[in-house]
Amino acid sequence: MSPSFLLLLLIPIIPLSLLAILSLIVRPKPIRIPIKSRHVFITGGSSGIGLALAHRAASEGARVSILARSPQKLEEAKQSIKLATGVEVAIFSADVRDYDAVSKAVEESGPIDVLIVNQGVFTARELEKHSVEDVRFTIEVNLVGSFNVIKAALPRMKGREGRGPGSISLVSSQAGQVGVYGYAAYSASKFGLQGLAQSLQQEVVADDIHVTLVFPPDTDTPGFEEEQKSRPEVTAIIAASSGSMKTEEVARRAMNGIKAGKFTVSCNFEGFLLSLATTGMSPQRSFWLAFLEVITAGPIRLVALFFQWDWYNAIEKWSKTKNK
Numbered sequence: 001m002s003p004s005f006l007l008l009l010l011i012p013i014i015p016l017s018l019l020a021i022l023s024l025i026v027r028p029k030p031i032r033i034p035i036k037s038r039h040v041f042i043t044g045g046s047s048g049i050g051l052a053l054a055h056r057a058a059s060e061g062a063r064v065s066i067l068a069r070s071p072q073k074l075e076e077a078k079q080s081i082k083l084a085t086g087v088e089v090a091i092f093s094a095d096v097r098d099y100d101a102v103s104k105a106v107e108e109s110g111p112i113d114v115l116i117v118n119q120g121v122f123t124a125r126e127l128e129k130h131s132v133e134d135v136r137f138t139i140e141v142n143l144v145g146s147f148n149v150i151k152a153a154l155p156r157m158k159g160r161e162g163r164g165p166g167s168i169s170l171v172s173s174q175a176g177q178v179g180v181y182g183y184a185a186y187s188a189s190k191f192g193l194q195g196l197a198q199s200l201q202q203e204v205v206a207d208d209i210h211v212t213l214v215f216p217p218d219t220d221t222p223g224f225e226e227e228q229k230s231r232p233e234v235t236a237i238i239a240a241s242s243g244s245m246k247t248e249e250v251a252r253r254a255m256n257g258i259k260a261g262k263f264t265v266s267c268n269f270e271g272f273l274l275s276l277a278t279t280g281m282s283p284q285r286s287f288w289l290a291f292l293e294v295i296t297a298g299p300i301r302l303v304a305l306f307f308q309w310d311w312y313n314a315i316e317k318w319s320k321t322k323n324k
Protein backbone atom coordinates (compact mmCIF):
# COMPACT_ATOMS: atom_id res chain seq x y z
CA MET A 1 0.00 0.00 0.00
CA SER A 2 1.25 3.45 -0.83
CA PRO A 3 1.75 5.92 2.04
CA SER A 4 -0.77 8.37 0.53
CA PHE A 5 -3.43 5.64 0.59
CA LEU A 6 -2.71 5.02 4.27
CA LEU A 7 -3.07 8.75 4.87
CA LEU A 8 -6.48 8.65 3.17
CA LEU A 9 -7.54 5.94 5.59
CA LEU A 10 -6.64 8.26 8.46
CA ILE A 11 -9.07 11.00 7.38
CA PRO A 12 -12.26 9.37 8.74
CA ILE A 13 -10.43 8.64 12.00
CA ILE A 14 -10.63 12.30 13.02
CA PRO A 15 -14.44 12.72 12.91
CA LEU A 16 -14.98 9.20 14.23
CA SER A 17 -12.81 9.76 17.27
CA LEU A 18 -14.49 13.14 17.84
CA LEU A 19 -17.86 11.34 17.79
CA ALA A 20 -16.53 8.73 20.19
CA ILE A 21 -15.22 11.34 22.62
CA LEU A 22 -18.47 13.31 22.46
CA SER A 23 -20.52 10.19 23.11
CA LEU A 24 -18.58 9.79 26.36
CA ILE A 25 -18.72 13.37 27.58
CA VAL A 26 -22.13 14.83 26.66
CA ARG A 27 -24.07 15.74 29.82
CA PRO A 28 -26.65 15.44 31.17
CA LYS A 29 -27.08 11.90 29.88
CA PRO A 30 -29.89 11.19 27.38
CA ILE A 31 -33.30 10.56 28.96
CA ARG A 32 -36.86 9.82 27.84
CA ILE A 33 -39.83 11.45 29.53
CA PRO A 34 -43.02 9.36 29.48
CA ILE A 35 -46.34 11.20 29.09
CA LYS A 36 -48.92 8.41 29.36
CA SER A 37 -50.59 8.16 32.79
CA ARG A 38 -48.64 11.10 34.12
CA HIS A 39 -49.74 14.49 35.43
CA VAL A 40 -49.02 17.23 32.88
CA PHE A 41 -49.57 20.80 34.15
CA ILE A 42 -49.65 23.53 31.48
CA THR A 43 -49.72 27.27 32.13
CA GLY A 44 -51.39 29.31 29.40
CA GLY A 45 -53.18 26.08 28.51
CA SER A 46 -56.44 27.77 27.50
CA SER A 47 -55.28 29.15 24.14
CA GLY A 48 -52.86 28.70 21.25
CA ILE A 49 -49.75 26.59 21.76
CA GLY A 50 -50.63 25.72 25.38
CA LEU A 51 -54.10 24.52 24.39
CA ALA A 52 -52.67 22.42 21.55
CA LEU A 53 -50.19 20.89 24.01
CA ALA A 54 -53.06 20.11 26.40
CA HIS A 55 -54.95 18.37 23.57
CA ARG A 56 -51.83 16.37 22.75
CA ALA A 57 -51.10 15.37 26.35
CA ALA A 58 -54.75 14.33 26.87
CA SER A 59 -54.80 12.25 23.70
CA GLU A 60 -51.59 10.55 24.79
CA GLY A 61 -53.26 9.40 28.00
CA ALA A 62 -51.96 11.95 30.50
CA ARG A 63 -53.85 13.52 33.38
CA VAL A 64 -53.91 17.19 32.39
CA SER A 65 -54.22 20.44 34.35
CA ILE A 66 -54.27 23.87 32.72
CA LEU A 67 -53.84 27.29 34.29
CA ALA A 68 -54.65 30.73 32.88
CA ARG A 69 -56.46 33.91 33.97
CA SER A 70 -59.81 33.93 32.17
CA PRO A 71 -62.22 31.34 33.67
CA GLN A 72 -64.35 31.54 30.53
CA LYS A 73 -61.48 30.63 28.17
CA LEU A 74 -60.48 27.83 30.59
CA GLU A 75 -64.00 26.43 30.51
CA GLU A 76 -64.08 26.56 26.70
CA ALA A 77 -60.72 24.79 26.54
CA LYS A 78 -61.96 22.11 28.92
CA GLN A 79 -65.04 21.49 26.75
CA SER A 80 -63.02 21.33 23.52
CA ILE A 81 -60.59 18.78 25.01
CA LYS A 82 -63.48 16.73 26.42
CA LEU A 83 -65.13 16.72 23.03
CA ALA A 84 -61.96 15.74 21.15
CA THR A 85 -60.46 13.20 23.54
CA GLY A 86 -63.02 12.36 26.21
CA VAL A 87 -60.52 13.50 28.84
CA GLU A 88 -61.66 15.72 31.69
CA VAL A 89 -58.91 18.30 32.30
CA ALA A 90 -58.61 20.20 35.58
CA ILE A 91 -58.74 23.99 35.20
CA PHE A 92 -57.18 26.62 37.45
CA SER A 93 -57.80 30.32 37.16
CA ALA A 94 -54.79 32.31 38.38
CA ASP A 95 -52.46 35.05 37.22
CA VAL A 96 -48.85 33.82 37.11
CA ARG A 97 -47.81 37.18 38.57
CA ASP A 98 -49.60 36.23 41.79
CA TYR A 99 -47.35 33.71 43.57
CA ASP A 100 -49.91 32.77 46.23
CA ALA A 101 -52.62 32.09 43.66
CA VAL A 102 -50.25 29.96 41.56
CA SER A 103 -49.08 28.09 44.64
CA LYS A 104 -52.67 27.31 45.67
CA ALA A 105 -53.50 26.00 42.18
CA VAL A 106 -50.39 23.81 42.04
CA GLU A 107 -51.18 22.45 45.52
CA GLU A 108 -54.77 21.60 44.55
CA SER A 109 -53.75 19.94 41.30
CA GLY A 110 -51.59 17.27 43.00
CA PRO A 111 -47.99 16.21 42.30
CA ILE A 112 -46.80 17.25 38.84
CA ASP A 113 -44.66 15.01 36.59
CA VAL A 114 -44.39 17.27 33.56
CA LEU A 115 -44.61 21.03 34.08
CA ILE A 116 -44.99 23.12 30.92
CA VAL A 117 -44.48 26.84 31.53
CA ASN A 118 -46.02 28.33 28.41
CA GLN A 119 -47.95 31.47 29.39
CA GLY A 120 -46.77 34.56 27.57
CA VAL A 121 -47.78 38.03 26.42
CA PHE A 122 -46.35 39.95 23.48
CA THR A 123 -46.77 43.35 21.92
CA ALA A 124 -44.22 44.28 19.26
CA ARG A 125 -43.36 47.96 19.54
CA GLU A 126 -40.27 50.16 19.40
CA LEU A 127 -38.98 50.64 22.94
CA GLU A 128 -39.41 54.38 22.54
CA LYS A 129 -43.14 53.88 21.97
CA HIS A 130 -43.53 51.16 24.57
CA SER A 131 -44.91 52.35 27.91
CA VAL A 132 -42.92 51.52 31.04
CA GLU A 133 -46.01 49.71 32.33
CA ASP A 134 -46.17 47.50 29.26
CA VAL A 135 -42.45 46.69 29.40
CA ARG A 136 -42.85 45.71 33.04
CA PHE A 137 -46.00 43.69 32.28
CA THR A 138 -44.16 41.68 29.59
CA ILE A 139 -41.27 40.85 31.90
CA GLU A 140 -43.54 40.11 34.85
CA VAL A 141 -45.75 37.66 32.98
CA ASN A 142 -43.10 35.98 30.80
CA LEU A 143 -40.11 35.90 33.15
CA VAL A 144 -41.13 36.58 36.76
CA GLY A 145 -44.32 34.56 36.18
CA SER A 146 -42.21 31.60 35.04
CA PHE A 147 -40.17 31.82 38.25
CA ASN A 148 -43.40 31.86 40.26
CA VAL A 149 -44.76 28.76 38.56
CA ILE A 150 -41.51 26.81 38.90
CA LYS A 151 -40.93 27.91 42.51
CA ALA A 152 -44.44 26.82 43.41
CA ALA A 153 -44.22 23.42 41.70
CA LEU A 154 -40.63 22.42 42.43
CA PRO A 155 -40.80 21.22 46.06
CA ARG A 156 -43.63 18.83 45.21
CA MET A 157 -41.97 17.71 41.99
CA LYS A 158 -38.82 16.82 43.90
CA GLY A 159 -40.80 14.67 46.30
CA ARG A 160 -42.13 12.42 43.54
CA GLU A 161 -40.30 9.27 44.50
CA GLY A 162 -40.73 6.26 42.24
CA ARG A 163 -42.77 8.23 39.71
CA GLY A 164 -40.17 8.26 36.94
CA PRO A 165 -38.27 11.18 35.43
CA GLY A 166 -39.83 14.63 35.76
CA SER A 167 -39.75 17.48 33.27
CA ILE A 168 -39.84 21.26 33.50
CA SER A 169 -40.35 22.77 30.06
CA LEU A 170 -40.48 26.41 29.11
CA VAL A 171 -41.92 27.86 25.92
CA SER A 172 -39.54 30.60 24.83
CA SER A 173 -39.45 31.99 21.27
CA GLN A 174 -36.92 32.43 18.47
CA ALA A 175 -36.94 36.02 19.75
CA GLY A 176 -35.43 34.47 22.90
CA GLN A 177 -32.40 33.42 20.83
CA VAL A 178 -31.84 36.58 18.81
CA GLY A 179 -32.93 40.17 19.44
CA VAL A 180 -35.44 41.47 16.89
CA TYR A 181 -36.61 45.04 16.11
CA GLY A 182 -39.75 45.76 18.15
CA TYR A 183 -39.11 42.98 20.67
CA ALA A 184 -36.82 44.68 23.21
CA ALA A 185 -39.06 43.84 26.16
CA TYR A 186 -40.25 40.51 24.79
CA SER A 187 -36.76 39.33 23.78
CA ALA A 188 -35.36 40.33 27.17
CA SER A 189 -38.10 38.37 28.93
CA LYS A 190 -37.41 35.29 26.78
CA PHE A 191 -33.59 35.53 26.93
CA GLY A 192 -34.07 35.49 30.70
CA LEU A 193 -35.60 32.02 30.42
CA GLN A 194 -32.33 30.72 28.95
CA GLY A 195 -30.40 31.67 32.10
CA LEU A 196 -33.16 30.34 34.30
CA ALA A 197 -33.25 27.03 32.42
CA GLN A 198 -29.47 26.48 32.32
CA SER A 199 -29.07 27.13 36.05
CA LEU A 200 -32.16 25.15 36.96
CA GLN A 201 -31.04 22.08 34.99
CA GLN A 202 -27.86 21.91 37.07
CA GLU A 203 -29.86 22.24 40.28
CA VAL A 204 -32.47 19.55 39.54
CA VAL A 205 -30.53 16.94 37.58
CA ALA A 206 -29.84 14.96 40.78
CA ASP A 207 -33.62 14.85 41.40
CA ASP A 208 -34.20 13.23 37.99
CA ILE A 209 -35.87 16.38 36.67
CA HIS A 210 -35.06 17.48 33.12
CA VAL A 211 -35.36 20.95 31.66
CA THR A 212 -36.49 21.76 28.12
CA LEU A 213 -36.61 25.11 26.30
CA VAL A 214 -38.83 25.37 23.22
CA PHE A 215 -38.16 28.03 20.57
CA PRO A 216 -41.12 28.51 18.20
CA PRO A 217 -41.17 30.93 15.23
CA ASP A 218 -44.34 32.96 14.46
CA THR A 219 -47.26 30.62 15.16
CA ASP A 220 -50.87 31.15 14.07
CA THR A 221 -52.40 31.41 17.56
CA PRO A 222 -55.08 33.84 18.87
CA GLY A 223 -52.27 35.75 20.60
CA PHE A 224 -50.37 36.09 17.32
CA GLU A 225 -53.48 37.28 15.48
CA GLU A 226 -53.80 40.07 18.06
CA GLU A 227 -50.08 40.91 17.87
CA GLN A 228 -50.19 41.30 14.09
CA LYS A 229 -52.68 44.16 14.29
CA SER A 230 -50.00 46.52 15.59
CA ARG A 231 -46.68 44.85 14.79
CA PRO A 232 -44.19 47.22 13.04
CA GLU A 233 -43.72 46.24 9.39
CA VAL A 234 -39.99 45.70 9.80
CA THR A 235 -40.59 43.33 12.74
CA ALA A 236 -42.76 41.25 10.44
CA ILE A 237 -40.08 41.33 7.71
CA ILE A 238 -37.36 40.07 10.06
CA ALA A 239 -39.62 37.45 11.66
CA ALA A 240 -40.53 36.22 8.16
CA SER A 241 -36.94 34.93 7.79
CA SER A 242 -38.17 32.00 9.82
CA GLY A 243 -41.64 31.70 8.23
CA SER A 244 -44.66 30.86 10.33
CA MET A 245 -46.09 27.62 11.65
CA LYS A 246 -49.39 26.03 12.52
CA THR A 247 -50.13 25.79 16.22
CA GLU A 248 -50.62 21.99 16.14
CA GLU A 249 -47.28 21.46 14.41
CA VAL A 250 -45.46 23.57 17.02
CA ALA A 251 -47.18 21.60 19.79
CA ARG A 252 -46.21 18.31 18.11
CA ARG A 253 -42.54 19.37 17.86
CA ALA A 254 -42.57 20.68 21.43
CA MET A 255 -44.09 17.50 22.85
CA ASN A 256 -41.63 15.29 20.93
CA GLY A 257 -38.75 17.41 22.22
CA ILE A 258 -40.02 17.15 25.80
CA LYS A 259 -40.41 13.38 25.52
CA ALA A 260 -36.91 13.09 24.05
CA GLY A 261 -35.59 15.04 27.05
CA LYS A 262 -33.91 17.64 24.83
CA PHE A 263 -32.63 20.82 26.47
CA THR A 264 -33.13 22.89 23.30
CA VAL A 265 -36.10 22.29 21.01
CA SER A 266 -36.34 24.09 17.67
CA CYS A 267 -39.51 23.84 15.61
CA ASN A 268 -38.48 24.35 11.96
CA PHE A 269 -35.35 24.26 9.79
CA GLU A 270 -34.51 27.96 10.29
CA GLY A 271 -35.01 27.39 14.00
CA PHE A 272 -32.57 24.50 13.88
CA LEU A 273 -29.94 26.74 12.27
CA LEU A 274 -30.67 29.42 14.86
CA SER A 275 -30.18 26.90 17.67
CA LEU A 276 -26.85 25.82 16.18
CA ALA A 277 -25.78 29.47 15.92
CA THR A 278 -26.79 30.36 19.48
CA THR A 279 -26.01 27.16 21.37
CA GLY A 280 -23.20 28.78 23.39
CA MET A 281 -22.78 27.03 26.75
CA SER A 282 -26.12 25.25 26.83
CA PRO A 283 -26.16 21.58 27.80
CA GLN A 284 -26.37 18.99 25.02
CA ARG A 285 -27.49 15.40 25.66
CA SER A 286 -27.06 14.15 22.09
CA PHE A 287 -23.52 13.31 20.94
CA TRP A 288 -24.69 13.49 17.37
CA LEU A 289 -26.01 17.06 17.76
CA ALA A 290 -22.90 17.95 19.77
CA PHE A 291 -20.83 16.75 16.81
CA LEU A 292 -22.85 18.93 14.45
CA GLU A 293 -22.40 21.92 16.78
CA VAL A 294 -18.65 21.44 16.84
CA ILE A 295 -18.17 21.09 13.10
CA THR A 296 -20.60 23.86 12.08
CA ALA A 297 -19.51 26.46 14.66
CA GLY A 298 -17.48 28.56 12.20
CA PRO A 299 -19.68 28.24 9.09
CA ILE A 300 -22.92 28.84 11.03
CA ARG A 301 -21.48 32.12 12.32
CA LEU A 302 -20.98 33.12 8.69
CA VAL A 303 -24.62 32.28 7.93
CA ALA A 304 -25.68 34.34 10.97
CA LEU A 305 -23.69 37.34 9.70
CA PHE A 306 -25.49 37.08 6.34
CA PHE A 307 -28.83 37.16 8.12
CA GLN A 308 -27.74 40.27 10.07
CA TRP A 309 -26.63 41.88 6.80
CA ASP A 310 -30.04 41.17 5.29
CA TRP A 311 -31.93 42.46 8.35
CA TYR A 312 -29.93 45.68 8.65
CA ASN A 313 -30.50 46.32 4.93
CA ALA A 314 -34.23 45.88 5.46
CA ILE A 315 -34.17 48.24 8.46
CA GLU A 316 -32.24 50.86 6.48
CA LYS A 317 -34.59 50.69 3.52
CA TRP A 318 -37.65 50.73 5.73
CA SER A 319 -36.55 53.71 7.82
CA LYS A 320 -35.81 55.72 4.66
CA THR A 321 -39.31 55.23 3.26
CA LYS A 322 -40.84 55.84 6.70
CA ASN A 323 -39.03 59.18 7.18
CA LYS A 324 -40.10 60.60 3.80
Ligand SMILES: NC(=O)C1=CN([C@@H]2O[C@H](COP(=O)(O)OP(=O)(O)OC[C@H]3O[C@@H](n4cnc5c(N)ncnc54)[C@H](OP(=O)(O)O)[C@@H]3O)[C@@H](O)[C@H]2O)C=CC1
Nearest residue numbers: 044046047048049068069070095096120173218219221223
Ligand atom coordinates in the same frame (compact mmCIF):
# COMPACT_ATOMS: atom_id res chain seq x y z
N1 LIG B 1 -47.74 32.76 18.66
C1 LIG B 1 -46.47 33.02 18.36
O1 LIG B 1 -46.17 33.56 17.30
C2 LIG B 1 -45.39 32.61 19.30
C3 LIG B 1 -45.61 32.38 20.65
N2 LIG B 1 -44.57 32.05 21.47
C4 LIG B 1 -44.77 31.84 22.90
O2 LIG B 1 -45.67 30.76 23.09
C5 LIG B 1 -46.41 30.94 24.28
C6 LIG B 1 -47.89 30.81 23.97
O3 LIG B 1 -48.24 31.79 23.04
P1 LIG B 1 -49.61 31.76 22.22
O4 LIG B 1 -50.17 30.42 22.26
O5 LIG B 1 -49.32 32.42 20.92
O6 LIG B 1 -50.46 32.78 23.10
P2 LIG B 1 -52.02 33.01 23.34
O7 LIG B 1 -52.18 34.47 23.58
O8 LIG B 1 -52.82 32.38 22.26
O9 LIG B 1 -52.25 32.23 24.70
C7 LIG B 1 -51.60 32.67 25.86
C8 LIG B 1 -52.04 31.84 27.05
O10 LIG B 1 -51.37 32.32 28.22
C9 LIG B 1 -52.35 32.70 29.20
N3 LIG B 1 -51.85 33.83 29.98
C10 LIG B 1 -51.49 35.06 29.53
N4 LIG B 1 -51.12 35.85 30.54
C11 LIG B 1 -51.24 35.12 31.67
C12 LIG B 1 -51.03 35.40 33.04
N5 LIG B 1 -50.62 36.59 33.46
N6 LIG B 1 -51.26 34.40 33.94
C13 LIG B 1 -51.69 33.19 33.54
N7 LIG B 1 -51.92 32.87 32.25
C14 LIG B 1 -51.70 33.83 31.32
C15 LIG B 1 -53.58 33.04 28.37
O11 LIG B 1 -54.80 32.98 29.09
P3 LIG B 1 -55.44 34.28 29.83
O12 LIG B 1 -55.27 35.43 28.90
O13 LIG B 1 -56.85 33.91 30.12
O14 LIG B 1 -54.63 34.42 31.07
C16 LIG B 1 -53.51 31.94 27.32
O15 LIG B 1 -53.98 30.72 27.86
C17 LIG B 1 -46.01 32.32 24.82
O16 LIG B 1 -45.06 32.16 25.84
C18 LIG B 1 -45.40 33.01 23.61
O17 LIG B 1 -44.48 33.97 23.99
C19 LIG B 1 -43.31 31.88 20.99
C20 LIG B 1 -43.04 32.09 19.68
C21 LIG B 1 -44.05 32.47 18.73
Ligand SMILES: CCCCCCCCCCCCCCCC(=O)[C@@H](N)CO
Nearest residue numbers: 122173174175218239241242273277304
Ligand atom coordinates in the same frame (compact mmCIF):
# COMPACT_ATOMS: atom_id res chain seq x y z
C1 LIG C 1 -27.81 31.42 11.69
C2 LIG C 1 -29.06 31.15 11.05
C3 LIG C 1 -30.22 32.02 11.42
C4 LIG C 1 -31.50 31.42 10.90
C5 LIG C 1 -32.68 32.32 10.74
C6 LIG C 1 -33.17 32.95 11.98
C7 LIG C 1 -34.48 33.62 11.85
C8 LIG C 1 -34.87 34.26 13.13
C9 LIG C 1 -36.12 35.04 13.07
C10 LIG C 1 -36.57 35.50 14.42
C11 LIG C 1 -38.04 35.48 14.48
C12 LIG C 1 -38.59 35.81 15.81
C13 LIG C 1 -40.07 35.46 15.83
C14 LIG C 1 -40.66 35.66 17.15
C15 LIG C 1 -42.07 35.12 17.21
C16 LIG C 1 -42.75 35.50 18.44
O1 LIG C 1 -42.37 35.08 19.50
C17 LIG C 1 -43.83 36.47 18.27
N1 LIG C 1 -44.81 36.02 17.33
C18 LIG C 1 -44.48 36.77 19.55
O2 LIG C 1 -45.04 35.65 20.03
